[in-house]
Amino acid sequence: MVEKRLKTSTKVWLTIIFIIFMGFLLWIADRTFDDYKLRVLRLIAIYGIMAVSLNLINGITGVFSLGHAGFILIGAYTASLLTLTPEQKAMSFLFGIQPWIEKLHTDFFTATIAGGAMAAFFAFLIGWPVLKLYGDYLAIASLGFAEVVRIWANNAMTITNGPLGLKAIPEYSNTWWVYGWLLFTVAFISSLVYSSYGRALKAIREDEIAARAMGINVFKHQLLAFVVGAFFAGVSGSLYAHWLTTIDPRLTTMGPMLTFYILIMIVLGGLGSITGSLIGAAIFAILFEWLRNLEQPFTFFGIHVPGIPGMRILVVSVIFILVMIFWQRGIMGREELTWENLYRWFSKLKREGEKS
Amino acid sequence: MSEEIVLNIENLHVYYGAIHAIKGISVKVPKGKIITLIGANGAGKTTTLSTIAGLVKAKSGKITYNGVDITNKPAHTINRMGIALVPEGRRIFPELTVYENLMMGAFNRKDKEGIKQDLEWVFELFPRLKERLSQLGGTLSGGEQQMLAISRALMSRPKLLMMDEPSLGLAPILVEEVFEVIKKINEEGTTILLVEQNAFGALKISHYGYVLETGSIVLEGPSEELLANEMVKKAYLGMG
Numbered sequence: 001m002v003e004k005r006l007k008t009s010t011k012v013w014l015t016i017i018f019i020i021f022m023g024f025l026l027w028i029a030d031r032t033f034d035d036y037k038l039r040v041l042r043l044i045a046i047y048g049i050m051a052v053s054l055n056l057i058n059g060i061t062g063v064f065s066l067g068h069a070g071f072i073l074i075g076a077y078t079a080s081l082l083t084l085t086p087e088q089k090a091m092s093f094l095f096g097i098q099p100w101i102e103k104l105h106t107d108f109f110t111a112t113i114a115g116g117a118m119a120a121f122f123a124f125l126i127g128w129p130v131l132k133l134y135g136d137y138l139a140i141a142s143l144g145f146a147e148v149v150r151i152w153a154n155n156a157m158t159i160t161n162g163p164l165g166l167k168a169i170p171e172y173s174n175t176w177w178v179y180g181w182l183l184f185t186v187a188f189i190s191s192l193v194y195s196s197y198g199r200a201l202k203a204i205r206e207d208e209i210a211a212r213a214m215g216i217n218v219f220k221h222q223l224l225a226f227v228v229g230a231f232f233a234g235v236s237g238s239l240y241a242h243w244l245t246t247i248d249p250r251l252t253t254m255g256p257m258l259t260f261y262i263l264i265m266i267v268l269g270g271l272g273s274i275t276g277s278l279i280g281a282a283i284f285a286i287l288f289e290w291l292r293n294l295e296q297p298f299t300f301f302g303i304h305v306p307g308i309p310g311m312r313i314l315v316v317s318v319i320f321i322l323v324m325i326f327w328q329r330g331i332m333g334r335e336e337l338t339w340e341n342l343y344r345w346f347s348k349l350k351r352e353g354e355k356s
Numbered sequence: 357m358s359e360e361i362v363l364n365i366e367n368l369h370v371y372y373g374a375i376h377a378i379k380g381i382s383v384k385v386p387k388g389k390i391i392t393l394i395g396a397n398g399a400g401k402t403t404t405l406s407t408i409a410g411l412v413k414a415k416s417g418k419i420t421y422n423g424v425d426i427t428n429k430p431a432h433t434i435n436r437m438g439i440a441l442v443p444e445g446r447r448i449f450p451e452l453t454v455y456e457n458l459m460m461g462a463f464n465r466k467d468k469e470g471i472k473q474d475l476e477w478v479f480e481l482f483p484r485l486k487e488r489l490s491q492l493g494g495t496l497s498g499g500e501q502q503m504l505a506i507s508r509a510l511m512s513r514p515k516l517l518m519m520d521e522p523s524l525g526l527a528p529i530l531v532e533e534v535f536e537v538i539k540k541i542n543e544e545g546t547t548i549l550l551v552e553q554n555a556f557g558a559l560k561i562s563h564y565g566y567v568l569e570t571g572s573i574v575l576e577g578p579s580e581e582l583l584a585n586e587m588v589k590k591a592y593l594g595m596g
Contacts, residue, residue: 196463199452199456199459199460200460202449202451202456203449203452203460206451206452207447207449209411209443209447210443210447210448210449211449211460212410212411212431212432213409213411213431213435213440213441213443213447214435214460214463214508214512215431215432215434215435215436215463215464215512216432216460217430217432334451
């Protein structure tokens with residue numbers, strides 16, 4: 001059977017039109033949505049960056065890392081310390097601050113890049129020992145790294161303000177910043193995945209020994225994926241901090257819980273699928289917000305349920321377990337939502353329509 | 357007789373932890389020939405190939421390739437020098453397409469024209485792969501996967517092709533086809549080091565053979581002689 005294929009120029013035009021269209025929708029949303037809805041809309045993009053970057057490491061390269069929250073935290077603190085003014089820092093650091101940190105001040109864009117770069121630098125450093133490990137051991141070591149970073153942040157009073165956290169971070173993460181970064185993340189990571197480098201990453205995931213026999217320097221490729229993933233995790237950390245406006249090294253905001261939330265997004269969307277990660281992130285963000293209703297008192301089939309804090313985490317966990325049992329490959333599996341696939345899908349529908 | 361030796365293994369010892377898997381073997385692979393290592397399960401055939409390819413570390417001994425010491429060099433360096441391995445059990449990439457699998461073989465090459473030519477050559481050897489180009493590797497049949505594994509190794513345009521049990525688990529008719537192709541690849545100029553349990557088939561197409569038993573070479577000689585050897589007949593050919 002000869003498959004009809006779309007021309008590359010057609011695909012490029014479709015992508016450009018799609019991006020403009022999405023930009024238009026965002027513009028409308030930005031003007032008409034209330035504050036709460038806008039915050040959720042922005043959270044979707046931040047989660048999207050987190051999910052796509054973790055998916056590069058876990059889904060595409062097959063390195064099962066649980067250290068993403070560590071990189072996000074590094075990015076968040078680096079960027080926030082740069083965007084806070086010296087006066088603000090002097091005010092909130094009750095136990096004193098390193099003078100050189102107090103003086104540093106940059107704009108939001110530079111701070112975000114710095115956050116990403118700092119996370120990438122740490123990924124490069126810990127990648128050397130951690131990537132020598134396999135499977136479960138690597139997962140534990142990377143989780144350990146994230147915890148070390150968090151506990152360090154909890155104790156390095158003169159750098160991070162310890163458990164008091166950073167407050168009054170300017171809310172720079174508007175719709176355009178977060179979606180702009182999301183676009184850049186997706187463009188960068190998908191062009192990496194579709195290069196010969198990306199093919200090598202997938203080959204490593206499929207069969208490491210065969211990949212080595214093909215002459216692929218496995219360690220170098222894994223390290224590259226790890227560092228690139230960490231860079232975008234750092235970027236998402238900066239956006240997250242300037243969305244939250246207050247950060248502290250708690251378990252839930254930038255601790256292991258966050259890593260597991262991102263893991264849920266990418267598994268739900270389909271490990272190894274970039275578009276799947278985006279879908280997973282959007283579903284998770286909306287579902288997790290909507291489930292807040294469970295934490296308020298409500299009446300369910302005539303039974304009165306008092307509000308239980310933390311109920312939504314329980315429900316999300318149950319949903320995740322059900323997905324794992326019945327839908328292991330997630331929504332997209334390893335497929336991508338490309339123009340090619342959409343076209344094929346529609347022409348199949350058309351053919352079936354003509355038959356009946 | 358002065359032939360050019362491509363690969364020279366001298367007194368190689370390999371351990372897996374405490375297990376002494378290869379106990380001091382020496383093998384010579386002359387240019388343009390098919391050399392075969394035969395032996396039963398656990399004789400150390402796969403270990404020998406893995407050590408040459410750099411996937412397993414040698415404890416002692418020396419492996420030289422065209423006069424260069426390659427003992428314990430990383431696998432990607434060895435591959436770049438022109439040694440390709442068709443691993444045991446095919447080990448194709450199941451979720452990559454046939455085309456992507458082939459391109460992984462040419463991973464370290466930059467010459468686009470050469471890659472194109474070799475792609476044509478591979479399709480000539482295995483016309484069936486051309487039909488399956490955009491199919492996922494995992495959806496191929498066992499025989500097709502073996503063809504893909506061989507083709508993938510050929511895509512690096514190796515000077516020395518090492519094959520680990522290419523006939524394993526194939527239907528008899530395919531076994532013959534695979535051996536025919538190996539012979540053809542050799543006739544087109546590639547030196548081959550072939551590891552086989554199918555001693556008869558391997559000895560029939562090869563020039564020289566080594567018989568491995570629990571990590572040591574117990575017998576070696578020109579393949580016709582081995583085919584006629586009483587011990588080989590009894591132990592490996594099921595005759596006698």
